[in-house]
Amino acid sequence: MTDAQTGAATTSVAAPVASPPSGTPADAARAGTSPSDTVPTDALLVATDLVKSYGPVKAVQGVTFHCMPGEVLALVGENGAGKSTVAKMLAGAVTPTSGAITVSGAPLASGSVRQSRQSGVRCAFQELALVPDWTVAENLSLPDGAPLRGFSQKKAVRAARELLDALHLPQIDPRAAVGSLSLADRQLVEIARALAGAPTLLILDEASSALTPPGVAWLFERIRELTAQGGSVIYVSHRLGEIAEIADRGTVLRDGRVAGEFVRGGWTDDQLISMMAGREAERFFPAPPPRTSDAVALSVENLRAEGLRSVSLEVGAGEILGVGGLQGHGQAELLRALFGASPAQADSWTVGGRRIRRTTPVRSVARGLGYVPEDRKKEGLALEMSVGENLLAPWFRWWQLGGRPRLSKERGWISGILSVLSVRTRGPLELAGSLSGGNQQKLVFGRWMNRDRTVILLHDPTRGIDVRAKQELYGAIVDLAEQGVGILWFSTEVEELVHVCHRVVVLYQGRVADELTGDRLTPDAVVGAAVTGSSAAIRGGAVA
Amino acid sequence: MSAVTPPVSRFGFLNGTGITRLRREGAIAPIGAFVIFFVVYVAINPSLLTRFQLQTAANLVVPLALVALGQLIIVLVGGIDISIGAIMSLSNVVFAVQMETMPVPVAILIGLATGLACGLFNGLLVAYGGFPAIAVTLASAFIFGSLSREVLDAPGGGITKEFYLATSGELLPFLPISLVWLAVVAVLLWLLLQRTALGRHIYGVGSNMESVRAAGLNARLTKLIAFGLSGVLVSIGAILLAGSTVTGDPRSGDPYLLSSIAAVALSGAAFTGGRGSIIGTILAACTLGLIGNLLFFAGINSYWQYVISALIIVAVVGIPVVWRRVAFAVKGARS
Amino acid sequence: TSAPAEGGGSTPGSDGKFVIGFEQPLGGQAWREMGLASLQALANSPEYKDKVELKIVRTNDNDAAQQNAAMQNLIADGVDLILFDPASSSGADAAITQATAQGIPVIANGGPYDSEDVYVVSTDWANAGTIGANWLLDNLGSNKNIAVLEGLAGVPLNEGSMPGVIDTLEKGGATVVAQDTNGWNEATAQEAMSTILRSNPDIGGVYSFLTGGQGVPEAFKAAGIPFVPVVGGSGYNGEACELVEYGSEGLKGDMVFGQPAIYAKGLEQAVALLEGQEIEREQYFPPLEITNENAADYCLTDKPANFQLGYDFPGLDLKLDDVLKYYSGS
Amino acid sequence: MSTTAATGHSAGSNPDEVTSASGALGTTAEPVGPTGSSSPGAGPARSSSGLSWLGRVPRAVWPLLAFLVLFGIGGLIRPNLITVDSLIGTATFAIILAIASFGQTVAVIQAGIDLSVPNTIGFAALSFLAWVGPLGPVGAFVAALLSGAVIGALNGLVISKLQLTPIVTTIAMNGLLFGVILLAFNFSELTVVPDFVVAITSAKIEVFGITMAAVLPLGLGLMVVLQLILSFTGWGRSLFVTGSAAEVSRLAGLSVDRIRISGYVVSGLLAAFAGIVIVGYYQQASATMGASYLLSSVAAVVVGGASIFGGRGSVVGTVGGALVLAQVSTLVTVLNLGANIQQLIYGVIILVVISLYGRRRGA
Numbered sequence A: 001m002t003d004a005q006t007g008a009a010t011t012s013v014a015a016p017v018a019s020p021p022s023g024t025p026a027d028a029a030r031a032g033t034s035p036s037d038t039v040p041t042d043a044l045l046v047a048t049d050l051v052k053s054y055g056p057v058k059a060v061q062g063v064t065f066h067c068m069p070g071e072v073l074a075l076v077g078e079n080g081a082g083k084s085t086v087a088k089m090l091a092g093a094v095t096p097t098s099g100a101i102t103v104s105g106a107p108l109a110s111g112s113v114r115q116s117r118q119s120g121v122r123c124a125f126q127e128l129a130l131v132p133d134w135t136v137a138e139n140l141s142l143p144d145g146a147p148l149r150g151f152s153q154k155k156a157v158r159a160a161r162e163l164l165d166a167l168h169l170p171q172i173d174p175r176a177a178v179g180s181l182s183l184a185d186r187q188l189v190e191i192a193r194a195l196a197g198a199p200t201l202l203i204l205d206e207a208s209s210a211l212t213p214p215g216v217a218w219l220f221e222r223i224r225e226l227t228a229q230g231g232s233v234i235y236v237s238h239r240l241g242e243i244a245e246i247a248d249r250g251t252v253l254r255d256g257r258v259a260g261e262f263v264r265g266g267w268t269d270d271q272l273i274s275m276m277a278g279r280e281a282e283r284f285f286p287a288p289p290p291r292t293s294d295a296v297a298l299s300v301e302n303l304r305a306e307g308l309r310s311v312s313l314e315v316g317a318g319e320i321l322g323v324g325g326l327q328g329h330g331q332a333e334l335l336r337a338l339f340g341a342s343p344a345q346a347d348s349w350t351v352g353g354r355r356i357r358r359t360t361p362v363r364s365v366a367r368g369l370g371y372v373p374e375d376r377k378k379e380g381l382a383l384e385m386s387v388g389e390n391l392l393a394p395w396f397r398w399w400q401l402g403g404r405p406r407l408s409k410e411r412g413w414i415s416g417i418l419s420v421l422s423v424r425t426r427g428p429l430e431l432a433g434s435l436s437g438g439n440q441q442k443l444v445f446g447r448w449m450n451r452d453r454t455v456i457l458l459h460d461p462t463r464g465i466d467v468r469a470k471q472e473l474y475g476a477i478v479d480l481a482e483q484g485v486g487i488l489w490f491s492t493e494v495e496e497l498v499h500v501c502h503r504v505v506v507l508y509q510g511r512v513a514d515e516l517t518g519d520r521l522t523p524d525a526v527v528g529a530a531v532t533g534s535s536a537a538i539r540g541g542a543v544a
Numbered sequence B: 001m002s003a004v005t006p007p008v009s010r011f012g013f014l015n016g017t018g019i020t021r022l023r024r025e026g027a028i029a030p031i032g033a034f035v036i037f038f039v040v041y042v043a044i045n046p047s048l049l050t051r052f053q054l055q056t057a058a059n060l061v062v063p064l065a066l067v068a069l070g071q072l073i074i075v076l077v078g079g080i081d082i083s084i085g086a087i088m089s090l091s092n093v094v095f096a097v098q099m100e101t102m103p104v105p106v107a108i109l110i111g112l113a114t115g116l117a118c119g120l121f122n123g124l125l126v127a128y129g130g131f132p133a134i135a136v137t138l139a140s141a142f143i144f145g146s147l148s149r150e151v152l153d154a155p156g157g158g159i160t161k162e163f164y165l166a167t168s169g170e171l172l173p174f175l176p177i178s179l180v181w182l183a184v185v186a187v188l189l190w191l192l193l194q195r196t197a198l199g200r201h202i203y204g205v206g207s208n209m210e211s212v213r214a215a216g217l218n219a220r221l222t223k224l225i226a227f228g229l230s231g232v233l234v235s236i237g238a239i240l241l242a243g244s245t246v247t248g249d250p251r252s253g254d255p256y257l258l259s260s261i262a263a264v265a266l267s268g269a270a271f272t273g274g275r276g277s278i279i280g281t282i283l284a285a286c287t288l289g290l291i292g293n294l295l296f297f298a299g300i301n302s303y304w305q306y307v308i309s310a311l312i313i314v315a316v317v318g319i320p321v322v323w324r325r326v327a328f329a330v331k332g333a334r335s
Numbered sequence C: 001t002s003a004p005a006e007g008g009g010s011t012p013g014s015d016g017k018f019v020i021g022f023e024q025p026l027g028g029q030a031w032r033e034m035g036l037a038s039l040q041a042l043a044n045s046p047e048y049k050d051k052v053e054l055k056i057v058r059t060n061d062n063d064a065a066q067q068n069a070a071m072q073n074l075i076a077d078g079v080d081l082i083l084f085d086p087a088s089s090s091g092a093d094a095a096i097t098q099a100t101a102q103g104i105p106v107i108a109n110g111g112p113y114d115s116e117d118v119y120v121v122s123t124d125w126a127n128a129g130t131i132g133a134n135w136l137l138d139n140l141g142s143n144k145n146i147a148v149l150e151g152l153a154g155v156p157l158n159e160g161s162m163p164g165v166i167d168t169l170e171k172g173g174a175t176v177v178a179q180d181t182n183g184w185n186e187a188t189a190q191e192a193m194s195t196i197l198r199s200n201p202d203i204g205g206v207y208s209f210l211t212g213g214q215g216v217p218e219a220f221k222a223a224g225i226p227f228v229p230v231v232g233g234s235g236y237n238g239e240a241c242e243l244v245e246y247g248s249e250g251l252k253g254d255m256v257f258g259q260p261a262i263y264a265k266g267l268e269q270a271v272a273l274l275e276g277q278e279i280e281r282e283q284y285f286p287p288l289e290i291t292n293e294n295a296a297d298y299c300l301t302d303k304p305a306n307f308q309l310g311y312d313f314p315g316l317d318l319k320l321d322d323v324l325k326y327y328s329g330s
Numbered sequence D: 001m002s003t004t005a006a007t008g009h010s011a012g013s014n015p016d017e018v019t020s021a022s023g024a025l026g027t028t029a030e031p032v033g034p035t036g037s038s039s040p041g042a043g044p045a046r047s048s049s050g051l052s053w054l055g056r057v058p059r060a061v062w063p064l065l066a067f068l069v070l071f072g073i074g075g076l077i078r079p080n081l082i083t084v085d086s087l088i089g090t091a092t093f094a095i096i097l098a099i100a101s102f103g104q105t106v107a108v109i110q111a112g113i114d115l116s117v118p119n120t121i122g123f124a125a126l127s128f129l130a131w132v133g134p135l136g137p138v139g140a141f142v143a144a145l146l147s148g149a150v151i152g153a154l155n156g157l158v159i160s161k162l163q164l165t166p167i168v169t170t171i172a173m174n175g176l177l178f179g180v181i182l183l184a185f186n187f188s189e190l191t192v193v194p195d196f197v198v199a200i201t202s203a204k205i206e207v208f209g210i211t212m213a214a215v216l217p218l219g220l221g222l223m224v225v226l227q228l229i230l231s232f233t234g235w236g237r238s239l240f241v242t243g244s245a246a247e248v249s250r251l252a253g254l255s256v257d258r259i260r261i262s263g264y265v266v267s268g269l270l271a272a273f274a275g276i277v278i279v280g281y282y283q284q285a286s287a288t289m290g291a292s293y294l295l296s297s298v299a300a301v302v303v304g305g306a307s308i309f310g311g312r313g314s315v316v317g318t319v320g321g322a323l324v325l326a327q328v329s330t331l332v333t334v335l336n337l338g339a340n341i342q343q344l345i346y347g348v349i350i351l352v353v354i355s356l357y358g359r360r361r362g363a
Ligand SMILES: Nc1ncnc2c1ncn2[C@@H]1O[C@H](COP(=O)(O)OP(=O)(O)OP(=O)(O)O)[C@@H](O)[C@H]1O
Pocket: A057, A078, A079, A080, A081, A082, A084, A433, A434, A435, A436, A437, A438, A439, A464, A465, A466, D043, D362
């Protein structure tokens, strides 16, 4: 499985899997035109004129589409286009303001997850719907049934084991508390729960966002198994490569409306992106800027922490060092350890040329580090505080006056950041919680910009954000490097690493497995290094 | 396919269901604390184990243990109940007043219904109104307290000596009867929490309400049921208190607010919800409830009990934290 | 020591002393602390030093359950007699039954208790209310509109007395135009009185149940309204001194309260009982009244306003200095 | 640090969009909708009209408004209640409760709660009186405040270092202090309240020709100072960010532990100050003198619009909350309803308040 895109501009996507199921004409992408209103009578799912308003906010304003049995229907669109809202309405987690949904011809009771599940509709949610204190077994076994039904942990574990084995997930321990799993594993459990009992319609809302290529491969195998049995899948993703590989057909949403449709093989990245954005746009990875100094921004030798066995690396000033590897091989731990968010030791450790022994977040910030954490909602932003205060948070000094951004001298800096990153907000006093996820992500990144940072540690900053926002972030990252900031960038998207980084280190089981530069820095090499020693597992379909 | 079937041990208490669960629920430290406390107590006052003293001690701690269990249920669903003392007072006086005219079983049912109603009142506002439990129960603490003084303006009511005998007296030959009632309630509650889906739902709702809802469970109903259940537990405590003091008292629940929270804290439950154990809570209540007694027999000014209770809570809850840190530091230094 | 006697009599312990347990359900309150001090002062007086050994147990929150347990501990500890300040008029039955079964006499000391099995040595609280009410009726001027501050809702003493008080006042021709509670706390009394004065500035007299001797006059003072006759009192030094100080400005008051030294009286009766004397089952003593006439005798100018008076009891002759030796938190 | 030049790399970023975004915030400080944005991806239409201005009224206004309504109701029942004196009277008692609740407000803002307020009040008041002899009035004043700060620091240390829940830690501290009060103080030694404390609390002073107890301007002054500190210093804002999301502030490099501890130190300090004020105003000190502030301080803070989850709250709101509670107590007295009904009404008021703005965001 290779990713469909190459780095440069407009290459068309070769459909990797043969024989599209429907004989639709190749040029079905009709940007701006109304979607087909002829719904086949044998459609599994028909959504008619779905509308969802949150107060004055119209999340979805009249979406009509259908899904055939055995079909994989992609739902694409920019951040905030309404994909998750549509998915949640189908899954029963959100009650539509108006509109109708039928499954196999029967109307779906709206606003009840249980009813939807009984109609065979299952959803793996974008914001994972797992209970952290429950074991995997409990999470997999408790969704249905009457409250006073008996429950036995032992039986649940056994059932969960069987399910996980059937789904080729032997590495997940059903007795582990979900909260202790990595994000990728949690996503796998979420998918496993949705897959249990062979759903007729499976909704995957950015279910692959934390998965690395083998994980995605595993997911695609499950999808193919399901569709082979006649089940349908609605697949939401920002990764166009995945769409190209798995989707038979697609619906493009823009601003809560259907902006167009496409069929397998009948589209190019550029067309799709234009359709999503509503204008011409192209996919573009900036090249890393030439390095002007060989100063070392950060170096560490034999860094050890929980989940990290021994890592040595060096980030130069102005260098973009990518971190690749399969999820759960220590990337998150590496960034957290380097920032001092979790305890760690190293034989030798320098930041900006100065030796240190250990660190805490407070000291790291003082030494010129910045960190964009994994979970923007829980770790990145104070959602009930204003945009301005969130940007300023690391820079509060107790004695400094003018805490509210409006009055502070920092106003220029704040509006600069908001405009550089094109943050869609009503202003620095808007609450961060009312921004869309992508815009929230920009804030977490933006707070470190133009603040004399030595090194910025990025944990998958483009996870789940739309194409345009991604490109804005790439630009900002490259710009920072140009200013001499060292960047340590972990990404689940191999393409990013390959195109925007000077160098990439690949982690495997808590160690650096390989370091790739120049000609060796290709997507295949990154993936190859990531799975060294576990390629058998890849072929077997399991995820390490 | 590589069937790594986990070894499901036959010694259930050694794996998932037993020690591991207690550890996860934070109950190891309070159990240990109780054992130490008990040993010290018996060393100082061996006659604790006499029938008379055991009964005295049991009558003192059983209402506290029951109210603490009520508080635990609320804490499990991620709340805290400030009105728990007022619910206790109200159930206590309603029961005592009903005892004047009604047959005992009817009076008991009305007493339990009072606790249930109070719990459901809180639960409706918390689960379906979406308001924070601490604020709702702060309000209902004022309301229920006021109501209980309307029902009975001064201690009184119609508790009989027979009722005392059946709840707190010498009904059984060796065992204090109040302990038996506590055990019955605790076992039923344990079955409910550990052996039914509802019980797991209660734990789940406290752990993450949104997830539970997105998984298709009725999270609000679960929360409501938890509040109702808590109210019933509190009213059982109130009825036993009425029995052991042979009176209904509109202020009888007041002292139980802080002590129930203290007991749940000592039990190692997580106040963020989703974690907590029944046995830990009961033993924590016993420890806290008997400190005053221990000081009496040790001949120490009873005012020390406030200081000692506070220190026990901080120590028992704090030691594992310090322990984990030290252990990590040691491990790190070795590697 | 004297010989054991029949009836409630009992043998002194091994070192020849009667062991007397005292249970007190509300820690840290000035009145109760002073009572305990007077109790200990008496127990350590030359006359009693060799006769009695005290075991004092304090519980908190006026909690009947804790009181019960503490009394049962005293029984387990083998005391000869139990004195207790009832947390409620009926909540200690369990302990009393057990004490009776073991032949240990129990004296409710400080407040009344409903049981055949206990002796009562208490202030006559029931009449304490009406004593003040009658004083107020006698001292009201032409304005018969009065304000009433209850004590603490839900507490037996308050609920038992207030209906009689209101009844007396209304039968005597007064009209209750405003009612609130003083919570048995001078600060609350002051706040409540201030509130009343704002809506009802024209009041002819104030009845405040067993508290308010300072707070009520202060509220008048603060509002700039001339003093009216005030009934109230918790036995604070400030009340007596206030009568002395504001007497010239027209403050007339009757500060009615029970002396805390009733605890010492209880001990006296307890020893008498243990020594085999007949004592009355129910002994109710009239409360102490401080009025303009005798205020100067009670006001201790070198003590703070919140110093609790009533360290002595008629017939005991306790000395302030002796009592203060035991008056502290411990 | 050029900010606009940085966009050069991102092909997708449209210059129009950039200027419109910065225009929306650069020129007008008021939060307004994306004005003049010609960008096709401007997102769903969001009406800024409707009732949305209601949401922008500072929360602290609501309790003050509620107080005025209740004050008006009082006037309808008894016209002589609508006087300046009456207002001052209610405000005086409200401000005492408010002073006792300021510390609670700080604790709640940083996502904690301080249930040791009652006995911190008692401890500070008693130790102040006890230390006037050996240390002199000012020395005792300072020492009592310090003792409050130490109590707060202990709370903060246990909460941040041992990760004990605030509610439990402060309950334990409250109990511990009660024991200490009972064991340590010799009540007979408590001497007279020093003059300067009387002068700043119960003494009558004239402000703009209106006579009032000194505690009223004192409390209002304290309110203004605290509100300025909370709103306009880095410390204040750190407190809010930490209260709203502790892990976020930690990963942003803020010293969460230090912020927490400092919050509790301030809370303890303010409770101690309240203890001295109460002693000064009522000239009373006893072991249980703080007991009534356990629930009422939380009630004042909640009615004042603070979020019990932290990150939101103001001392101005707390004063408003205290005013509402005090006015209820006035009305209950006027209507002769009895203290029991007053409690009932407190409960109902809190319910009304939380139904207005007590909902957790997004719930
Ligand atoms: N609670 C809310 N109140 C008002 N507006 C909101 C609220 N939540 C989100 N929004 C608005 O919704 C839009 C997108 O929100 P949402 O979090 O659903 O984004 P998203 O499309 O899922 O983005 P992403 O892909 O970046 O996660 C934003 O414009 C934001 O201002």
